[in-house]
Amino acid sequence: MLQTLWENRIQCVAVLIFAVGFSTLLLHRNLVKKIIGLNIMDTAAYLFLTSIGYIRGRLAPIIVGTDTDPSHYANPLPAGLVLTGIVVSVSVTALMLALTIRLYDQYHTLNLDEIYYMALREQEGGQ
């Protein structure tokens, strides 16, 4: 059991980080903290993915010189997936931050509960 855990230590750490990010995203009421949680969650998934592609003792998958034997190189695909994932995560973070700025401008707080009550009151006042 312990040996299995040790062999998969990177994956275990990734799962722990994912849990940290997920709980931050769900439990915190502060919007910026939620966004940070989201980023931590994404990072954990990327760590997990990168650790699959990395093979100990192999070279980075870029051919320099004449060595074209695929068994000498690590798997390039996960790295490509992580890059795509990072692009997605950057754009999502930017969008979330833009939304946060808009909410802050309107309600002057980052606490989602307070914003919710203010929005409710605003609506009742409007009708």
Add this chain to the structure above:
Amino acid sequence: MSFSVNFPLFCIVGSLLTAVVSSVLGDRWARRVCMAMVSVVAVLNGVLLGYLTGLGRSVSYTMGHYPHPWGNELTLDSLEALVSVVFSLVLLLCLLGGKAQLQRDLGDRKRNLYYVMAALVQTSLLALVYTNDVFTGYVFIEICTIASCGLLMIRQIGRTTLASVRYMIFSLIGSGLFMLGVVFLYNITGHLLMPELKQTLADLWQSGLYRAPLLTGMSLITIGLAIKSGLFPFHFWMPDTYGYATPSSAGILSGLVSKGYIFLLLKLIFRAFGTQVFYGAGIHHILYLLGVIGMVVGSVSAIREDDIFRMVAYSSAAQIGYIYMGIGISPDLGVTAAVYHILTHAITKPALFLASAQLTDGAGGSKRFRELQGAAYSNWVAGLGFSVGALSMIGLPFTMGLIAKYLFARAAFQSELKMIPTLVVLGISTVLNTLYFARTILRLYNRPKRKLAKPCPVRRQIPYAVSALVLSGMNLLLGIVAQPLISMIEQGLKQF
């Protein structure tokens, strides 16, 4: 090989280019270009549908020059073409029907950006429908999330911004879980293309190796998509999201975006997991259970609402429950019913949202039922649109809703275990639907004591009237002549 197999790629790239071009055009031209593109997509997919129906098998379309296990692919079959045609048509009608409210909600601020987002939604829906690669699916899920959030937040009032934040958080949790599931499956099988994934999964499942991680991967993907499409108990973002969006957006988000995710799930079940593995693993029982609960809970919440938009939104939660119940019953008849209901809901729900918007505008902007009394008299087209939609949701004869309910009931008889609960819940849900939709229709056609608001000027209503009449017409036509559509779906599922 016919030239028409290139159409899906053309449509995806064309919609993407439309989004780019619309961002530098003025309001009017952005609108024209976007709507022209959506119409072209509908026509091209119609041609493709004709070709594929004649061909009778699915085609894989290699992109770039990398062959099978490495490269990226699209798959084309008649069901995908059919769904794309309906989605493009409904998108077009949503943009058309919500025009008046769009102008009001967006003001003079860069209205062309709305069409950028609409074109992006179109792109990602097409890609979700046609892709044969799981990771491409993930990328377009995220694009779809961002674009639909854009459609939502473009109306700048507090409640809408708040709803967008909520929608984003739920969507991101969903896509995070989806990606993690994909990573799990890739970790074990080493494949991202669906056919290879299916083969490897079937072999592994047979041998009994790696059961737990495979099951985890499949469940994560399923849960991720279920959260994004709003299955009970993840439907709490729905009323705010659909209730405070501008009506076009509400129609697009409820009718198309959530259906796009469900269709991707169906595709994954059939092409990537394989029905034997998926239904052997028992994940469908959970979907069935949640679907059935969602049908009742969604309707009960809808009955308690006093706001017409939120009521229609909660009814969406119930309808999503129907679809998942179909998926949970069986992979043949159950899924046929689910796909038919996807189309039913895609045609009906936008009609309801657009009609509600017209009715509330006629009643001075109030969404409360009290103020809506007799609203159908000041706007008879909207009254008609709402009534046809509502009757279809209840499941009256000559509408798509009845056929969908019949298909679900037919599927229920396949499974001894699920027959009784399915029939009972279908009955309960029909009664509940009748309660709140019939109540609304009665109120709309009940003459109030006070003076009626004066009828809306006809000229301003033409875009909405066209869209409402086409949507209602489609609903009635496909409800009366349902058999060709059903056999098309059945044939498409066989090719899957």
